[in-house]
Amino acid sequence: MMGSVWLTCCSREAYARLFTEVRVRDVQANVLRFGGMGDLSHMIDGFPNQDVNAALVAEAGDEDALAAVESISRGGRAGQILVLADSRDPAWFARLFYAGATEVIAAGPLVASSIESNEACAVRGPNDAAAVARPACNNEEPTAALASAAAPAMEMPAGRLPTEKAAGPEPGEASRGASSTVSSLGMGRRALRSQGDAGQQAGAPLVAAISGRGGVGKSTLVASLAYCSAHMGLRAAVIDADLMFGNQHELLGVDAPLDLGLLLDKGVSVSPEAAAEATAMKIAPGLTLWGPLEAPEMAEVMAAPVDELVRVLRGAADVLFVDTSTFWGDCVASLVASCDRCLVVGAPGACAVSSSIKAMGLASRVGVPGTKMTGVFNRFGGEGAGEEQAMRYEMGVALHSRARIADGGDEVRGMAAFGHLDSLLLGPGAFATSVRSFARELLRELGCPIEADDLGMKAAAGVRPRIRLPWKKRVGDAA
Numbered sequence: 001m002m003g004s005v006w007l008t009c010c011s012r013e014a015y016a017r018l019f020t021e022v023r024v025r026d027v028q029a030n031v032l033r034f035g036g037m038g039d040l041s042h043m044i045d046g047f048p049n050q051d052v053n054a055a056l057v058a059e060a061g062d063e064d065a066l067a068a069v070e071s072i073s074r075g076g077r078a079g080q081i082l083v084l085a086d087s088r089d090p091a092w093f094a095r096l097f098y099a100g101a102t103e104v105i106a107a108g109p110l111v112a113s114s115i116e117s118n119e120a121c122a123v124r125g126p127n128d129a130a131a132v133a134r135p136a137c138n139n140e141e142p143t144a145a146l147a148s149a150a151a152p153a154m155e156m157p158a159g160r161l162p163t164e165k166a167a168g169p170e171p172g173e174a175s176r177g178a179s180s181t182v183s184s185l186g187m188g189r190r191a192l193r194s195q196g197d198a199g200q201q202a203g204a205p206l207v208a209a210i211s212g213r214g215g216v217g218k219s220t221l222v223a224s225l226a227y228c229s230a231h232m233g234l235r236a237a238v239i240d241a242d243l244m245f246g247n248q249h250e251l252l253g254v255d256a257p258l259d260l261g262l263l264l265d266k267g268v269s270v271s272p273e274a275a276a277e278a279t280a281m282k283i284a285p286g287l288t289l290w291g292p293l294e295a296p297e298m299a300e301v302m303a304a305p306v307d308e309l310v311r312v313l314r315g316a317a318d319v320l321f322v323d324t325s326t327f328w329g330d331c332v333a334s335l336v337a338s339c340d341r342c343l344v345v346g347a348p349g350a351c352a353v354s355s356s357i358k359a360m361g362l363a364s365r366v367g368v369p370g371t372k373m374t375g376v377f378n379r380f381g382g383e384g385a386g387e388e389q390a391m392r393y394e395m396g397v398a399l400h401s402r403a404r405i406a407d408g409g410d411e412v413r414g415m416a417a418f419g420h421l422d423s424l425l426l427g428p429g430a431f432a433t434s435v436r437s438f439a440r441e442l443l444r445e446l447g448c449p450i451e452a453d454d455l456g457m458k459a460a461a462g463v464r465p466r467i468r469l470p471w472k473k474r475v476g477d478a479a
Contacts, residue, residue, distance in 0.1 A: 376438075
């Protein structure tokens, strides 16, 4: 079985230690060393769909290394980013994690990061796992240490790359730094929407929001993102998968919600499309809601009907948003497992990191890779939610992709209580601005056809996209 591919950037003296760290993670790793950060970043572009990992050495204050980490993490270009640091400075570690490193090792002065040449060298790991027991010494290349294994080697002439790709993001990919509230959206469109990916769902992308505890603002964020998507010209579907006690209908201003349990009553004589139409709540142009249940005790038998609903909506909508509960039954687990992006929502308070890590672990066990997760720190800027708390959360969950949503205070709570989030999102406040920025970046990363570049500017100009509701009807048409 072929090992993973690791591209490294370091001096010859540091390569032995970096190679050993890589081999600890994958004994069959294919390792390629570059002498320059630019070549490393350029080479990664030749590997589609995060089939490559990166490892490099970073001295304290090395801005080139920091920029390289940030560039590699942008768009989820590498599955793992390992950094060996020559100091134990927590502030430097924080900057590396914030730039996108998935793991930072305090290696000491052994790994002086001076680059002496642009010469590349590589080795393919042997099948015999015992070979990793003998690491190379400081003055010995790992290729020499493994010579007795007679493993085939990858050859790469210095300065030559397999592809010639123009610098910069692909068309449709989000550009970094579009908003100070969005640190990174770690997956490019090609990684999410590639039809060749194993388990890739066809049709509209599904975004699931999870959390390890209640009260973090997850439901409000889902409703806000759905409103923004509709205002940007998309057909947005919201599924309230907190089937027992969900309140999305209240946040979206529905006085008499329809029971999602009607999906069970339709029987085989009714098509899935007709069942979806019968349980749909038309909120606004381009925005439709499903759920929750009128009888909470029916939640455990809803997995199959909701899966069928998702199948229909993937073919009819432009984007699906799923609000989940902290308790996962079969229905929630199935939705999260099939998602294209998993938002791990946390907020300031006790156990913020540990609860999110538990939720991430559960998502991982149902098949969601970390590269599909986005850490969302909610209520940024509020009481006890400053830069230090946000960075602590982001370092704790250690996800490439992350975002911050500004605290809206009493205004958000008041508007949400009366189902008027849409009016708030058109305003200039910090909460509205951060949600719009995050929604725009997220939707672009997912490959959604956004009509409006700026939600606030378009709304202020009185221009609204003409969307049929829910999919084949206009507002006011008979159901």
